[in-house]
Amino acid sequence: MKRWLSDKTDDNVTVVVGESGSGKSTFVRRLPHFWEATPVKVLNIRNKLTDPGLLLDQLSEVLEIGPFSDAGGLVRQEESIEPQVVVIDSAHNLFLAEVGYLGAYRALMECMNAHLTHVYWVIVLNAPSWNYLSYVFVREQRVSNLYKMPRWSPMDIRRLILSRHKGGRRQLKYNNMLLSAAASSESTSIRAANSRVFNILWEQSGGNPLAAIELWLNAVKVKGRLAEVGVPERPSANLLAGMKDDLYFVYTAIVLHSSLSTEEIMLVTHFSEPVVRHAVKQGINMGMIIRDESERYRIDPYWYGSLSGFLHRKNMLWN
Known part of the structure; x- marks a missing residue:
């Protein structure tokens, strides 16, 4: 960001990725304390938002400019934007892995790729989501600064x-x-x-x-x-063995998106409601799935490592 501010580079995007619980939210909270050269504004995508128009409306409010409908409209208003860092937190909520539900993330990506000198983007998202989006947008996504949350010692x-x-x-x-x-x-x-x-x-x-x-x-x-x-021990992945593949697809969808509602799981897996509810109920009974305040299902941190490793071994998740 220092090089961007001193006009030594046109690169104005950093993507921060990490597993759930790796400290991404703490990083976002602390960023304004160790970067004081420009304002730092945060847009936290708390719930699923796949409509590109709604995302661009929120961006216009954060940037304090008039409404715009595409990246070109943003570029045309750049002179009225003061130099600033814009953090998009929980950017994994800008898509669903289904045709027709990638528009909001694509709109963000177009803004990131636009030639702006007054905005530095910091995009924060779940590592499995980033891996998926990197493959989907392999020809369009150009990110030089990728920061992976480090393992703690x-x-x-x-x-x-x-x-x-x-x-x-x-x-x-x-x-x-x-x-x-x-x-x-x-x-x-x-x-x-x-x-x-x-x-x-x-x-x-x-x-x-x-x-x-x-x-x-x-x-x-x-x-x-x-x-x-006592001896700290992760739950055994053996408890996952022998399940029907339908359950694995449901759990993979939750890991990939960080959190999903029942309807969203049905949408991305194409499974019926009884199948999805059965998979979720079994996960809850195992203590593996929890329901958050937004009534979406996510993986309990205690189980995350065991489940993620198991799904990687089954080639349902990838790095």
């Missing part, structure tokens, strides 16, 4: 978990599986357990902070003022 995961735990004012106790029988003293054994549990947590979560929190919560049993920590 074991030390970062440890700091996060312990800072959250501190507020509970409970004493940590490690179970016997984590304590080292070969340790020379109790304090040495506890230190070894402390190191071991966070290394396991990091491995099981893949460095994803939200997944690490969920794994920690599932590994801890509260007994009065004690919090006994």
Whole structure:
């Protein structure tokens, strides 16, 4: 962005991608604090929006310009736009993987590709959605700056978990599986357990902070003022084996779009309502699917790594 602001490059787009829970929303919240050279405006696409006209209307409000119907209309008004960074958060809500429902994302892409000198675009979206859209728009999408949310280190995961735990004012106790029988003293054994549990947590979560929190919560049993920590463990993908393929397609659709309603799942999978409801109900019973405040279904962070890995192995998701 510094090179853009100093007129050293015409490249004015950065795409930020990451798995659910990887810290994308935190990045968006903090961006105005470490970039003060221009205003930072955020358009958060909270619900599915596939109508290009509605998206362009929202963009005109964010940019504080008159309505426009295409990228050309945006370019013609550029002189009235002050230099600024525009963040499109949750851009994965701008499409459904079905013919006729890609228009809003295409409209955004055309704005991104337009020759603008006063706007720097930061597009934030789910990694599986980005992978899908990259294949769909392989000839049209031109992005030089792709930033993938990094994996957190074991030390970062440890700091996060312990800072959250501190507020509970409970004493940590490690179970016997984590304590080292070969340790020379109790304090040495506890230190070894402390190191071991966070290394396991990091491995099981893949460095994803939200997944690490969920794994920690599932590994801890509260007994009065004690919090006994067991071995963090992801749910076994074996629980997914042997299901009908219809269920896998439903779960793939949810991962691909981040969240979907029943009607949206029916649209992108072409399955009947009973089939979709059965798949969703089974996922809920397993604790794998949760329903959010917008009445859409998403994958529980505790399950995300296991399900994603399973679907990749079945070639239903790809990188």
